Every structure is written in structure tokens, then in C-alpha cells.
Amino acid sequence: METFLAFVIGGLYAAGLYMMMRRSIVKLIIGLSLLAHAANLLIFTLGRLTRGEPALIPPGGIRPERPIADPLPQALILTAIVIGFGVQAFAVVLIKRAYQTVGTDDLDDMKSTDTG
């Protein structure tokens, strides 16, 4: 499964980066979003996959009875998802205002706005 996911991750990275290189500012946001998924999946896979065993300790015990999924990458990704959303929300509103003010969604045209 790791081998298969490796290609899914690679595909997400390539797509995200390609979108980020577009001149349309909306596509930049789409690219960021794809990149966030790719990074989350990357961290998840590098922590190795364990099917169907959440990192829980049964009541009464002090350690899990069976091998569990690695909780550390999960904790990191949880933080990343939430922060990613915050950044995305901010970026989306920012480009909306930028578009309203500047009147273009072409990044190359936005370069010289403060001179005009």
C-alpha cells in the first residue's frame, strides 16, 4: 500500500506545484490546497500504515494490547490541517479583496500595482 500511496503523493505534489506556478491567482490557491493534502498524506505514509488500529488505550489498561497506528504523525497532521485551513481562509479572502481593488487576477499585472 505504501508503494501505491507514494505515487498518489507524487501526483498530488506535481499537481499542486504546477497550479502554484500559474499566473491566475485563483489557481495559486487551488495549488496551495492540493499541496497541503500532499504534505499531510506524505507525513501519514512516512509514519507507516497500520490498518484499522487507532492509537487508543483500552479502559483499565495502561498500554495498548495490539500494535497501533503511530500517533505522532497523526498529531502533527492534525495541527497541519487546522493551520492549513486558517492560512487558506486568509488567502482566499485576501485575493478576493486584491481582485476587487486591483481589478485583475493575473499575478504579473499585480506586480506593479503600488506604483500606479
Added chain:
Amino acid sequence: MDIVIAVLSGFLLAVIAPWVHRVGRRSAGWLLALLPAGLTFYFAAYLRELRPDFVVITSYPWVPGLGVSLSFYLDGLSLLFALLISGIGTLVVIYAGGYLAGKPQLGRFYALVLMFMASMLGLVLAGNAITLFVFWELTSLTSYLLIGLDHEREKARAAALQALLVTGGGGLALLAGLVLMGQVTGSLELAALLSNGAAIREHALYLPILLLILLGAFTKSAQVPFHFWLPNAMEAPTPVSAYLHSATMVKAGVYLLARLSPVLGDTEAWHYLVTGAGMATMLLAALLALGQTDLKRILAYSTVSTLGALTLLLGLDTTLSAKAAMLFLLVHALYKGALFLVAGAVDHEAGTRDIRRLGGLARAMPITAAAAGLAALSMAGLPPMLGFINKELLYEAKLQAPRAAGLITATGVAANMLLVAVAGLVGIRPFWSRSNAPDARPHVPGTSEVPGTSEAVHKEPHEAPLAMWLGPAALAGLGLINGLFPDALPSALVSAAASAVRGKPTVVELALWHGISPIFALSVLTVIVGAAIYVGRDPLYRAAQRFVPWLITGLRVVGHWGPEGGYDLALRGLNSLATTQTRLLQSGYLRFYLIIVMLTTVGLGGYTLLSRTGLTWPAGRSSDVRLYEILIGLLILAATLLALLSTSRLTVVAALGVVGYGVALIFTLFGAPDLAMTQFAIETLTVFLFVLVLYRLPRFAYYSSRRDRIRDAVVALAAGALMTALVLVVTSAPLQSRLTPYFVANAVPLARGRNIDNVILVDFRGLDTLGEITVLAVAGIGVYALLKLRLDEKNK
């Protein structure tokens, strides 16, 4: 009192110095001079214990893990320097109170000069290579700030930068040399280096070490071809020139050579390199000095010449030459310090430093004239000054040089003859020449316009105030008293310093009169020829122009286009390189930044992966695959492709949602329900947000050309392939985590929680989560502010 307090007290006083200046007004100079004066007495107290094997070592741990300690090493050599630094520092602080009176920079000057004094003391007392380097750089920095004290003048700024770049560059070489020495001996302590000289000299790295250390010493002490920064540093106020660029800081390189000569000296490379550089500097600078018209630049070139002579002596590396060097150090600081301060007083009271306009000042400034005269006599090496004793010793050392004694002595005598003439030019001419009629000589090599010369000398010259004649009078007087009684203070100091340089007890007995000997004859010859050059300098110059024009042209070329031209060229080259590469890398287009980042990552990461694993397919530990998992993965990829290709905004948003839900499903399947729940919630919110906002944005447009799109796709695919390879390589090795077992084992006992994810987030890494919440809050505020921002208000 401890040595560390003695060194660091200057920094402390520097902090409050501007305040003292504001409160103390005219008396601030006298008040602030109390510290250097106290330090002078503190160091003078050590004179009683002065024996040839005198050493005091104190040490405090600083960075023990790296073998760096704040240690101080006080022996005869350090003591000689420390006395000069604190003693002349006292006079300079008092002097500046008069010289810069009423100038806005005076408060800053006090702070900087005290900081410099403390750094310089730290340098000569340092007992650890890293400590020494830190103080070395501090002196370069304070020198930079002091040269550029009048920072509104462009020339001052350029000169300051030049001095900083040259000495700072040398400082880096010095650091490398010191670290290499530490590698060879295993310790950075000076005491350990000094006792391991043989090991370093026989080591394969000896020559690189020597070259690096010499580079540091030669740049700091303005040896050819790095001499050009010192005359330019004369842009500094005169007290700074007297203190830093004559008496103390420029001698740091000489100090380093003297300090390390027991370690690095006594080899062929040392002899040739150090003696050669010293000889060239001594003669060339003496010639250049005679061609100047600005009092300060004459003094600067003669200082360079002296630094060359000191370097030459240390290169000879005999007991006699060490004695001569140490005595010369003392003598030169006394007379040159005095002459610089005199030059400042003349400039201050007569309004110009151009020697062609100065003359007959003795009547108006009798005390200054007397001090200048005494200092000039010492410089020319006439009895009964200390300079006379020194010159005898210099000739004796040169005559007994182990190699090429004839050539060295001849060069030395020639340079000294020129310096006798220079002494007359700066110490006698402005005061005693009858007229101040313009002198016939045109501008010669390396001269620049003298500030203040364009206006005529309209000031009526008068005697300088007490603060300004005290310094020169004290220094010149010391030269006279010590010359009359050389067996008292100078003998003891020079003995102790020479012992430190030679690394073995050395006794020096100085006497004013040695009887008639070949050396005495040389001295007499020097003075006679020097005086002749002084008197006949104009006809001589014309004759030289007529019969040896190549000499004049050569000097002019050296002065203008020599090493300084090289410096300018290097600086321009560096600037244009920086401009070019900035233009290249900082295009201002996001995609080019991304391409650079990605290509670099792919290049470096791909190279590392290839060199570690080769081209073989990593035999990954791969858990079995089930059909529905494959379907989810394919769904993600298909939705991604759709997001790339679709021009409909709604389709793209929906496709993004599918990607997010797909990732959440993978989380669900592989034991991460918490992640999945968060992802579902966030994904839903994101889709809403996009739909709401994107609806108001224009339709997707294709801005890039087909070529650009292909280029971007290739780069993006390469980056994606790298990530795929990374996952394959990493997952093929077993995971060794030390953190996870800790969290799993301690979740219940320490944190009383059964959901390990939660425990990590809110307990073990609770501070991270706090940071995350803060980021969210800031983003929320940002979103709110952007939405509320009334853009039309601006247009009203």
C-alpha cells in the same frame, strides 16, 4: 582588582559615556579620562613584579564545550601594550574634549573610544585564541565607527568601509589560522599554543597556518600591499588617528607576530615572508610619506613605514631584533602619538593641515611647538631622546641579521634617512620655517585634497587649550626623560617584553652613550643625509623628476593604481556580481522563485537519494493492497486531474472536495479516525468558503503560453517524482521512533488519557497547540479585517 574587570570596565563606562558628556559638559573629557588613568596605574603596579619570566593567567569558562574560555594572559609583552593603550587612551580622551568641543559627535566619540580601548586591552591580554579573535574584530568594528564618526561626509564613510573590509577580511583569515593551530595542538589556550611551537612548525599544515596568520597581521598592521587603508583612515578625527591608527590598533598585527613568533617563527618561510613584507613596506612608505602635503597623511605614511620596520625586525627573529622591536614600539608610540596630537592642534588652531601653508607657528603656539620639536628629535633619532637609543639598537639588530644583513641594513638606513626628513617636515617646518609661502612642489603620489585647505588660512593662530597641549607635551616629555634615564623604566619593560617574544629570559640594558662605533657612525650619517634631504627636498624633487622620472611615475602609479586600485576593482566586481545574481534570482515572479526552489531541491535531494541507494528499485516494506484502497487512490488522482484541467470554477471546487474526502477516507482506513473527522469538517468548510468567494472572481483564464505550461509541468513532475522516490526509499527501511514509544507508554501514567493523539496534542505538546490556536485566531482577525475594510473610503 581582577584583569577581567580591567578589560570590561571600558565597555561599561562606554554605555554611560554619552550621558556623562551631556551632564559633565566641558569637564566630561577629564571625568571620563579617570578610567584609563586608573587602568594605567593598575597596570603600572605590575611593573614592580616585572621579572623576565613574569606571567599572570586568569581564566573563566565561556563556551567550555568548544574549548573557548575567557582567559587573560599578562606577561611583559601584554604589559607593554596595556600600558601604552591605557596611558595614551587617557591623554586622547582629555585631548578630544578640547578638539571636538561643541561638535555633535563628541558624546558618541567618548563611547566609541572607550569601547575601543576596552577591546584593544582585551586583544593584547587575551589568553585564548577565540577570545583574541573576538577582541580583534571588536577593534576593527570600533575603528570602522570611529573613522566614519563624521558620517555625513561621503569620504569618511568610504574610508571607514575600506578599513573595515581590509582588516575584517584579514580577521577572517586569522580566525581560520587560529582554529587550525587549535586543531594541531588540541587546545585554543595561548599557554598551550606557546608550549607546542615545535609541534606546529613540524606539522604538514604549518605553511597554511602561517599564511593565514600573516594575512591577518599584515592587513591589520597595513603592510604592503594592504597599506592603502591606513592613509585613507586619516579621514577620522585626529585623536582617533593618533590613538587607533598610530599608537595602538595598527600595532595589533605587530603584537600578533611578536606573540606568535615563539610558535611560528624561526623557519625559512617566516624569515622570508615577514622580513620581505616588512622591508618593502618600510622603504615604500617612507618614500610615499615625503611626497604628501597633508600633515596627517605624512604622519600616516611614516607610521606605515614604522610598522614595516617592526615587522622586519620580528622577521629577523633574533634576540637583538626582538629587543629593538620592543623598544621601537614604545618609542614610536610616544613620538608619533605626540606628533599626531600636534597635527590636530595645528589644524584646530591654524585652520589647515597643508604643510605648504603652515609656517612660523612657534611664536603663537610655544608649548605645542616645543612638544613637536622634542617628538621630531626622537623620531629623527637624535640624542638625548629615547629615539636615539632606539636607532642604535635598530642598526645593531640589522647588522647582525642572520641573512642578507647588508641589504637589510642598507634599506633600513635609507628608510631612516627619509624619516629624518619627514620628522623635520612635520615637527619643525610648521613652527620654525620663516615664511608660509607656498612651496613649489606639486601634488605627488597618493595625495588627496586636504580638507579645509580650499579656504585661505584666515584664522589667527593661537596656543591650544590645556587639554590639547597636555597630551603631546606628556608624550614628548616621556621620550626625553626615558632617553635621559634609559636604565630605569624602558630597560625593565623592554626586557620583560623581549623575554615574552623570545620565549626565554632576556635582559636588556639600555644606555644613552655607547661610544664611537660603526653603528654610531651610521647614526650620524643618517641624520646628516636626512637633514640634507629635508633642506634640499625641492631641488631634489626636481632633480628626481629630471633624471629618474620613472621613480616618480612609479610612485604615482603605486599610489593611485596599485593595491588600492585592486581594492576598488574587487569592490566594484563584488557589487556587480551581487546585482547580477539578484536580478537573476529575484525576478519578482512567483513561478520563477518556485522553479528555482524546486530545481534546487530536486537536484540536491535527487543526488543524495541516487548516491545513497543507487538506481535500484527499493524493495519496499509494503503492506498488502486491497481493491477499495486502490479505488480511493485512483479517485484522488482523477479528481486532481480534473482540478487541473477544468475551466469551470464550480467543477474545480467540487474536485478539490473529492480530493479532501479521499484523503480523509485513507485516514479512516489506516487507524486515524481523529484525523478523518477533522478533515471531513474542514473540507466541508473549505468547499463552502471557495464557493462563496470564488463565485465573485472571474472565470479561469489561461495567461501562460503553451511553452511556459510545458516547462512548468516538467519541473512540477520532477518535483513530484522526487517525492515519490522519497516515500519509496524511506518506507523501505524500518521505522525507528524513540518518541512514539515514550508517548504510548506515558499516556496513561503521566497524562491520564487513553486517546494518545489527544494526549500528545493537549498535554505533551500543549504549547504547540497553543501556538496553533494563536495562528488561527490571527488568521480569523485578518479575515474579519479584510472583509470589513471599506475600500471606497480611500477614494472619498
